Amino acid sequence: MKVAVAAGANAGGYSQSARTDWTRAEAEGLYGLPFADLVFKAQSVHRENFDANHVETASLLSIKTGGCPEDCGYCSQSARYDAGVKPTRLMDRSDVVAAARAAKRAGATRFCMAAAWRSPKDRDLDQVCDMVTAVKALGLETCVTLGMLDIRHAERLAEAGLDFYNHNLDTSPEFYASVITTRSLQDRIETLANVREAGIKICSGGIVGMGEDIEDRIGLLLLLANLPGHPESVPINLWNEVKGVPVSATAKRPDPIATVRLVATARIMMPKSVVRLSAGRQYMSDELQALCFLAGANSIFIGDMLLTTKNPQAHRDVALLSRLGITSGLSE
Numbered sequence: 001m002k003v004a005v006a007a008g009a010n011a012g013g014y015s016q017s018a019r020t021d022w023t024r025a026e027a028e029g030l031y032g033l034p035f036a037d038l039v040f041k042a043q044s045v046h047r048e049n050f051d052a053n054h055v056e057t058a059s060l061l062s063i064k065t066g067g068c069p070e071d072c073g074y075c076s077q078s079a080r081y082d083a084g085v086k087p088t089r090l091m092d093r094s095d096v097v098a099a100a101r102a103a104k105r106a107g108a109t110r111f112c113m114a115a116a117w118r119s120p121k122d123r124d125l126d127q128v129c130d131m132v133t134a135v136k137a138l139g140l141e142t143c144v145t146l147g148m149l150d151i152r153h154a155e156r157l158a159e160a161g162l163d164f165y166n167h168n169l170d171t172s173p174e175f176y177a178s179v180i181t182t183r184s185l186q187d188r189i190e191t192l193a194n195v196r197e198a199g200i201k202i203c204s205g206g207i208v209g210m211g212e213d214i215e216d217r218i219g220l221l222l223l224l225a226n227l228p229g230h231p232e233s234v235p236i237n238l239w240n241e242v243k244g245v246p247v248s249a250t251a252k253r254p255d256p257i258a259t260v261r262l263v264a265t266a267r268i269m270m271p272k273s274v275v276r277l278s279a280g281r282q283y284m285s286d287e288l289q290a291l292c293f294l295a296g297a298n299s300i301f302i303g304d305m306l307l308t309t310k311n312p313q314a315h316r317d318v319a320l321l322s323r324l325g326i327t328s329g330l331s332e
């Protein structure tokens with residue numbers, strides 16, 4: 001690791017307000033604190049802003065799988081690679097509502113619907129708006145991720161009652177072009193601006209473990225924490241292995257301690273954002289997840305599947321959260 005581990009307990013010089021002017025030196029200072037100082041600071045910030053013994057539970061459904069024109073090098077759903085994913089059409093609303101009902105019964109409080117699109121077409125959006133309204137009526141928070149969004153589409157989703165829009169910045173500006181060429185980071189930032197303008201809450205994070213450096217991971221946090229307003233939700237995905245995509249040639253799973261450092265730094269830089277351990281929990285031990293919760297992670301995806309890859313099974317999550325005395329939709 002090139003980021004220096006600092007000797008002093010206050011090397012990050014952080015402020016607890018929701019700052020959007022973080023410097024690289026500050027972020028690296030936090031990340032490189034002695035581990036106990038970093039986790040203590042993150043846990044302190046966490047307690048000032050959240051119930052430290054509660055974790056949010058979200059459930060994910062792929063409403064349109066595969067056949068995507070984009071070239072995201074980590075993704076099984078791009079039509080450019082052969083990851084063995086069979087393309088499907090957009091699901092019927094009744095099937096989506098049935099899945100949302102089942103997710104609620106299983107303990108989810110948020111239902112996230114994902115489509116493998118570059119951006120939605122008008123007709124697609126009408127159908128997704130109907131799904132959002134119907135899922136919300138079940139008493140679930142709603143989230144969709146449909147690719148790039150213009151202001152007109154964002155406003156229609158807001159009118160349908162959408163709570164969150166997920167659109168990840170994915171990685172640092174420096175590493176970005178080696179993973180994705182069909183949409184720019186600026187395109188993504190514009191989508192987030194449209195979502196914000198329409199009054200929808202933002203869910204935006206990224207992926208680690210694709211072969212990037214620690215500096216790139218910190219670069220991603222700087223992008224997120226210096227947006228005009230912090231995303232309300234910040235998903236941190238460990239790359240979930242899929243065969244046949246370019247990232248499989250460069251991927252390297254982060255050292256578990258580096259994962260905890262990243263979560264803690266995210267918690268301190270975005271004190272009021274919900275930080276989600278998203279993809280890749282299947283590779284994490286119970287002990288690593290416990291450390292991530294201690295460092296300020298406070299959301300998980302539940303359910304056996306994410307979109308095309310696996311997630312830990314429900315009984316394992318129930319047992320883990322119960323051993324940690326953490327409340328969630330799973331225990332209610």
Ligand code: SAM
Binds near residue numbers: 068076118145146239
């Ligand atoms: N097509 C839309 C888009 O990309 O904007 C929405 C769906 S896309 C699958 C949502 C996010 O999932 C991506 O931005 C990426 O961060 C994450 N993702 C995709 N494949 C992944 C993988 N194998 N491991 C971890 N995260 C992944």
Ligand code: DTB
Binds near residue numbers: 060076112114166240
């Ligand atoms: C996010 O940040 N992670 C989720 C959700 N947003 C849409 C997606 C994870 C996908 C993992 C790979 C797969 O299952 O295909």
Ligand code: SF4
Binds near residue numbers: 069070071072075147
């Ligand atoms: Fe398409 Fe989204 Fe996968 Fe990129 S991440 S290939 S946009 S489904």
